[in-house]
Amino acid sequence: MILYDEDEFLQLSGIQHFAFCRRQWALAYIELQWVENIRTAEGRIMHERAHDSGFDEKRGDILITRAMPIHSRTMGVSGECDVVELHRSQDGVPVFGRTEKYLPVPIEYKRGRPKEHNADALQLAAQAMCLEEMLCCDIPFGYLYYGETRHREKVEFDSGLREEVKRIFEEMHKYCRQQYTPKVKISKSCKACSLKDICLPVLNKNPSVKKYIENKIHEKDDME
Template sequence: MTDAAPQADGVPLQQVTLSALEHHAYCPRQAGLILLEDGYADDAATIRGTLLHQRVHEPGHETRGAVRTLRALPVWHDGLALVGVCDVVEIHRDGRVIPVEHKSGSYTPGGPADVQVTGQAMCLEAMFGRPIPHGVIYSAADRRRHTVAVDAVARDRVLTLADEVRHTLATATLPGAAADRRCRRCSMHDMCMPRVLARKDAITRAASKLFTPQPEAAWDD
């Protein structure tokens, strides 16, 4: 990632990708492993997602009726230092612009995907110069479109998460492991070792006892 244009105070914001926002919203440590250590691992779910995105990540466009569809559209917001790629952007004849994010799994209201599509909408607003009050997440699992409100709460969440990602990058420090139910379905489980890290204090105490020299009297016994 590169630096964005300087802000009003002269300090440039570090660019943050919309995919990093989604990873961070799901688990800050997962995002840290990807951003700081180039770590990534596939499982069945991520491979399904990759195959799904192959169908929508071929750049192109088409028009059907009153809707023009753009695929794999690069988006950015210089002022907020956000950058990414939209799976699909629908441009309607009545002026509406709607980002459509494709996901292979089921949709979770308020989940990380909402953050990604909200960020896409914010970028598209800056590029097209018009308000975008909602986006769409298409779930391949249930073959449905789910509308996501791009309201003040959703926008603030994007900005907060972007600042948290920048903090991770600036400090080059991996966030702690969640060690909860998210870990069971995370493809990076083996790389992260959440259960080991969750017991770090206990392991440190055990190691201290194991490697601390014993008094000479103890050996005499």
């Protein structure tokens, strides 16, 4: 089993960017280029509120902690959980200052609404896997809270999702070692990307010969 050193750790939150667009992740995390738009600004503000560690609290049998630092040496990542609910359970783990045992349940805050892809679920599962490694426990589920719907979605951490998390982190480490930025793959999501002006998807994509000839024919027709 490979165990990463701390100086090799990647940012855990990068998995959602990598799953959404590998080029976006490389531009932001390898080339260190980032531009904020309204979506990223709203998301940042929501996370700042969720990460306010001054608001740790207890609600019945649930302890709520915010901005919990997490890491995994087996996956080579580190980050923070927005919120971790500790549910009192016989199957849980000891908590400092408490006589009862608690089961950790990670909760990730997102500004928008549930998406068609599973990038958010991958990030949440990665958080759970870090907590499992740190606390020596099993975490079967967590929640994604969406700001637009003001509703949270339960995510089951099945074996398929866990294997995908591991595979993606391995790929991210490979890209990082090689300092590799993938070429452009244009999609409908490009228009909403905060890095579209840096990425320049239309200019960076080499057109096929057929497309080039068609464009030239259209240009000639327009001139006539």
